[in-house]
Amino acid sequence: MLRYLIRRVATMLSVLIVVVAFVFILGQYGAGDLAMHLTLQMNDNMFDPEIYNSLRQQLHMDEPVLKRFTRFLGDAVRGDFGVSYILPGTPKIGRMMAVSLPISMQLGAAAMVIVAAVGIPLGVLAAIGRNNVLDHLIVGTSTVLSSTPAFVLVPVALYLLVIELRILPTVGFGWHGLFSKETLLPAACLAAGPLLGVVRYTRASVVDVLSQEYVRAARAKGLSEWSVIGKHVIKNAMTPVLTVLGLSTARVLSGSIFIEIVFNLRGFGDMAVRAFQGGDIQTTAATTLVSAMIVMVANLVVDFMYGVLDPRVRVGQ
Amino acid sequence: MAESTPTTLTGELTTPWRTAKPRSLWGDTARTFARNKAGMAGLVVACLVILIAILAPWVAPYDHLEQDWDHLREPPSAAHLMGTDAVGRDLLSRVLMGIRTAVLVAVIVTFTTAVVGVLVGAMGALIGRWVDAIVVWVMDGLLNFPTLWLAAFINVLTRPTIRRVARQIYESTHWNWLQDPVALDYLVMFGCLSFVWWAGLGRLVRGQVLSLREKEFIEAQRAIGASPWWVTTRHLVPNVLGQVIVQMSTGFGRAMLAESSLSFLGIGIRPPGASLGKMIFDGTATWRSDPHLVAMPGLTLAIIIMSFVFVGDALNDALNPRVRER
Numbered sequence: 199m200l201r202y203l204i205r206r207v208a209t210m211l212s213v214l215i216v217v218v219a220f221v222f223i224l225g226q227y228g229a230g231d232l233a234m235h236l237t238l239q240m241n242d243n244m245f246d247p248e249i250y251n252s253l254r255q256q257l258h259m260d261e262p263v264l265k266r267f268t269r270f271l272g273d274a275v276r277g278d279f280g281v282s283y284i285l286p287g288t289p290k291i292g293r294m295m296a297v298s299l300p301i302s303m304q305l306g307a308a309a310m311v312i313v314a315a316v317g318i319p320l321g322v323l324a325a326i327g328r329n330n331v332l333d334h335l336i337v338g339t340s341t342v343l344s345s346t347p348a349f350v351l352v353p354v355a356l357y358l359l360v361i362e363l364r365i366l367p368t369v370g371f372g373w374h375g376l377f378s379k380e381t382l383l384p385a386a387c388l389a390a391g392p393l394l395g396v397v398r399y400t401r402a403s404v405v406d407v408l409s410q411e412y413v414r415a416a417r418a419k420g421l422s423e424w425s426v427i428g429k430h431v432i433k434n435a436m437t438p439v440l441t442v443l444g445l446s447t448a449r450v451l452s453g454s455i456f457i458e459i460v461f462n463l464r465g466f467g468d469m470a471v472r473a474f475q476g477g478d479i480q481t482t483a484a485t486t487l488v489s490a491m492i493v494m495v496a497n498l499v500v501d502f503m504y505g506v507l508d509p510r511v512r513v514g515q
Numbered sequence: 516m517a518e519s520t521p522t523t524l525t526g527e528l529t530t531p532w533r534t535a536k537p538r539s540l541w542g543d544t545a546r547t548f549a550r551n552k553a554g555m556a557g558l559v560v561a562c563l564v565i566l567i568a569i570l571a572p573w574v575a576p577y578d579h580l581e582q583d584w585d586h587l588r589e590p591p592s593a594a595h596l597m598g599t600d601a602v603g604r605d606l607l608s609r610v611l612m613g614i615r616t617a618v619l620v621a622v623i624v625t626f627t628t629a630v631v632g633v634l635v636g637a638m639g640a641l642i643g644r645w646v647d648a649i650v651v652w653v654m655d656g657l658l659n660f661p662t663l664w665l666a667a668f669i670n671v672l673t674r675p676t677i678r679r680v681a682r683q684i685y686e687s688t689h690w691n692w693l694q695d696p697v698a699l700d701y702l703v704m705f706g707c708l709s710f711v712w713w714a715g716l717g718r719l720v721r722g723q724v725l726s727l728r729e730k731e732f733i734e735a736q737r738a739i740g741a742s743p744w745w746v747t748t749r750h751l752v753p754n755v756l757g758q759v760i761v762q763m764s765t766g767f768g769r770a771m772l773a774e775s776s777l778s779f780l781g782i783g784i785r786p787p788g789a790s791l792g793k794m795i796f797d798g799t800a801t802w803r804s805d806p807h808l809v810a811m812p813g814l815t816l817a818i819i820i821m822s823f824v825f826v827g828d829a830l831n832d833a834l835n836p837r838v839r840e841r
Contacts, residue, residue, distance in 0.1 A: 216656035228672040345821040347772055349779050349795055350813035353802040452663040460799060474667050474782045486668040490660045
């Protein structure tokens with residue numbers, strides 16, 4: 199198990215270097231000369247070689263590329279992403295993230311819990327009643343929910359649930375903590391995106407397991423249908439579902455951008471959008487890098503759980 | 516058919532064999548596809564969407580930019596089927612033009628990603644060695660980013676550069692479209708989405724080609740002396756094409772969604788260009804008093820995305836007979 203884990207972490211680290219290299223190359227060379235840009239900004243659009251050269255030195259732009267890259271990598275790992283040159287007061291990007299990231303993490307975690315808690319049982323139900331009305335209803339509803347873009351789903355949900363049906367109280371916008379009533383709707387809307395994938399994967403996986411010999415054997419020895427499903431099917435069908443839960447992280451991350459804007463939550467997605475709109479390249483690069491890191495860590499966790507659940511995985515290769 | 520075929524004494528056939536007419540892969544695919552109701556419904560909507568995209572300027576009842584200050588924020592009526600927006604523009608005409616924008620982006624991005632993905636993926640698999648290593652390295656790097664974030668990053672990066680380059684080209688050529696901000700928005704959009712998306716298709720093609728090369732029927736072709744060109748055009752391409760088509764059909768819907776998403780965030784197609792995403796964003800500010808400003812473009816977008824999901828699923832089922840049984 200330990201060897202499997204070490205191998206996985208080593209693979210992830212190599213991919214991490216590629217990802218950081220991407221962001222480094224794009225961020226440093228993709229948008230032109232930062233020192234030049236800052237010189238013009240500081241000096242009323244006039245070029246001054248003195249300011250320019252001192253800025254180059256300050257930003258370490260006169261060093262060789264490899265040295266700059268190692269510095270960038272080391273800083274990024276320690277959570278230092280430099281400062282934003284667009285926002286007033288050139289705030290540290292790492293510090294802004296320390297405030298915004300926890301909000302998004304909690305919201306995302308809540309959404310993932312909803313996805314798993316709703317998607318997996320629905321998928322099992324759909325598989326058991328394969329091709330009956332319930333199956334079509336479950337798959338159809340989740341298709342509709344998942345195909346509707348988050349920024350359409352939220353206003354429609356607000357209109358239906360709050361104004362027309364009055365199921366939920368008027369929603370308070372802004373962040374009220376993980377366990378408050380106000381968090382339910384944003385988390386549920388965020389969960390809608392990856393729902394279809396989880397329902398479908400669970401359904402396919404359960405259908406697959408139901409046709410296995412050992413399920414027939416369990417039925418033959420006289421177990422009731424529910425204990426066959428509860429004891430033999432679900433346990434064996436869950437490993438592929440883990441993969442799709444891992445893949446859902448990326449969707450939740452993208453979805454949270456829209457959810458945070460519409461619900462006015464000052465999270466990580468909101469911070470990123472402000473950077474996009476302001477053309478703030480430093481902050482955008484940092485948020486993109488962190489989003490990729492989150493996805494990679496989620497995949498690592500999935501692989502780890504895979505190894506725990508399925509002995510073949512950790513022995514194999 | 517257990518009955519023996521009647522023959523004359525000399526052994527000639529008197530009646531032809533009653534075998535089923537052979538069906539081609541594509542004929543079989545079309546038949547299976549036609550049996551899928553959701554897929555057919557999706558296909559009808561998808562065709563309608565593309566037709567609208569082509570004909571939008573002619574079928575739109577009003578000019579999508581014309582403002583009518585006597586009819587602001589009107590709910591849907593006979594004169595304005597989807598109502599009017601905050602400056603009295605006809606919402607139906609704007610939605611039709613928004614569909615045109617999304618389809619244009621999707622067509623270009625889908626074809627660019629298909630060409631780049633297939634070429635790069637096949638190149639890696641066929642050449643091998645260090646070329647393959649670099650291809651895998653780049654694709655792995657790209658695929659580890661959440662697509663929307665990377666697209667937004669590329670978008671923010673390239674926007675000033677493209678504007679600067681366009682100005683320089685304009686100074687020497689005086690092509691007027693280079694001064695049009697909407698045209699530059701389109702360029703940025705094509706670029707950032709294509710950059711992000713080719714890798715998925717590239718990985719798929721590379722994997723398919725690698726696994727096909729090991730198959731016996733390709734081995735047999737080589738053994739009887741078929742040229743690499745023959746093997747590629749007659750056996751590799753048809754076998755990979757099915758998967759590529761499935762990917763392209765789902766990719767088309769995803770590209771339309773991505774265009775709307777980026778426009779919603781204010782970094783996509785910006786006014787005066789028409790985009791469903793931007794319309795929805797403008798509408799969300801007043802969703803309580805004028806729900807139609809969100810609902811009309813929003814539901815249109817949702818229906819379009821859903822129809823492409825259905826088409827992709829049905830194609831996938833039709834082209835992968837082994838999955839079909841489930």
